[in-house]
Structures are given as structure tokens and as C-alpha cells.
Amino acid sequence: MKRWLIWVVLGMSLVSLSAQGEYGDVVLNRYADKAGVRPVVFPHWFHRLRFTCNVCHAEGGFKMRAGSNDITMGEIVDGKFCGMCHNGEIAWSAEFCHRCHSGRPGLAGGFYGSQDPSGPSGGGDFYQRRH
Amino acid sequence: MLGQWTLDSKAQAPLGQSQDNWIPLTKDQVHDPRGPGLSELQDPGAGLFELPPHQSGNRVLWAKALDRGAISPRRSLTPNESSKVQVLDMDVLLDLRGSMAVVRFPHKIHTQWLACDNCHDALFKSKVGETKISMYNILQGEQCGLCHGSVAFPLTECSFCHSVERPAPKWRMSQ
Structure with missing residues (x-):
């Protein structure tokens, strides 16, 4: 009986490992799937090559815990969150939907390729839905 | 190169x-x-x-x-803000009473990437010793683990933080 359970747990962990991503990749899918577009994949590594952390996490208003930022396209177009740079001046504008909305449909939001810092507090409804 | x-x-x-x-x-x-x-x-x-x-x-x-200058990430989007971003060269030794090597926390590397208010005072109090830091919290994504493990180097790299060797135990020194 116990052995059987171990195999089930092992199998489940392999399934969850199948979506690898690069270390620090964050999938954002609070609204995308429902709106009929691919979820957003945010690559930390790409942005780290070009900006220090404080640019987004202090100036840009992104809270550091994944899932704690309620990001909508409306705000991005208004120049908040991603729109601070993705405005056609510093980086490509929000017209290039498919560059950010590039994830596999149905992917749960959160970190891929590294640990999800949900913390003992759980990280709010973003994590409630995932776990 | x-x-x-x-x-x-x-x-x-x-x-x-x-x-x-x-x-x-x-x-x-x-x-x-x-x-x-x-x-x-x-x-x-x-x-x-x-x-x-x-x-x-x-x-x-x-x-x-x-x-080494292999990358030169932009420090700020606005010139006014960049003057607020300052590098602080101050090491703090943590975990003085444990059994692992002592943690040397380098402010310098962290302030090259981050602003002071990314950590202070929400995650860590500014005064040394006022915040109880534990691996239990860190492994769950709190404190250092908010970045280390998810974006900054992973928690498998024990010796990166636990880097200052303690003096040898007394029984060894007497030999």
C-alpha cells in the first residue's frame, strides 16, 4: 500500500516537473486564459541582463512576491507595471502581444524553473488556485 | 575571454x-x-x-x-532616481551561534542590484540582531528566500552565504 503511494507521488512530481522553463521564469495567468490569449511568460534572466532589480521592484512598483501584483493590460497601456518600459520607447510597445503572451495555454501562474516563494502565508488567491 | x-x-x-x-x-x-x-x-x-x-x-x-563589467544593467529609468540608489559596502555576520559556517552578508553586492527599501524595513529591520532569521523561513520563500531560490542563486549553494569558518572546537585544539 505504502509503496503504491510512493509511485503515485513520484509520478505526480514528474508531471509537475515537465514544465521546466529557465530559472526565474514567472508565468502570469490571472486573466490571460479567461480572455482567450496565451499566458504571459516573464523571464527574469532577460531583464536582469539589462536592468538591476530595483528598477522594477522599487521604481516600477512590482512587489517582490510573485502573485501579489494585480497586472492588467489597461494599466500597462497607462504606463504602469510592464508599461513603464514597454511603451515603444525603452522597450517594445504593448502592441506586440504575442512576445509576452507566449506561454502554453492553461499553465498555472507562478515560478517555473526555480522555487515558488509562496511562503507560509501562502501568497493570496494566486496560490490558492494553484496548490 | x-x-x-x-x-x-x-x-x-x-x-x-x-x-x-x-x-x-x-x-x-x-x-x-x-x-x-x-x-x-x-x-x-x-x-x-x-x-x-x-x-x-x-x-x-x-x-x-x-x-567584472560583463553586464552593465541600467540602474534607474529616471535620472533623479539614480542618485537615490547608493552602494553600501558593509558586511554583516549572521548566525553566530549555530554550527554551520557563519553567514557573511555583503551589503555591497546586494546594493549593486537593489534599493535599500527592497529589504528594509519590511523584510529585515535595519538594526543588526532585531530580525530573527531562520533557514525554516528561508526555505519557505520568506526573508532571504524571497529572492534566493527563485531568482537569485539557489539555496543549494550553502557555502556562498555560510562562508566564514568558525574556530575549531576546543577538543581538537588541545590535541
């Missing part, structure tokens, strides 16, 4: 890295290979393979890359 990174690197990384060491976006199972945008995006291998190598995380030593 790449050799100079690896020679003094403590990490046991291969001499130089190939772009094949990273999974391309089309195969990472996170991106949709049918997505029209993938061909316009940079693969991790193309962006990272020339940086000081390491065996875990993004497979690069970010702090060393920054220190």
Missing part, C-alpha cells in the same frame, strides 16, 4: 559554456512552441553563455558578471 572568469571561480563549472547548456524557448514546456512570438525572443543560452559560468540557477554568477 571566458577563461579568465573560470580561472578564479570557486564553482566547479565547465571551462566555458555552450548555448546548448540552456533549454531553448521552443523546448522549455513553458512557452507554446506554436506561438508566433517565439522566433522574436532571445533564447537563454544566447543571452547567458558568455557570462561567468556556474552549475546552478541560471548557470551564471550574476554578481561576478556585474562586478
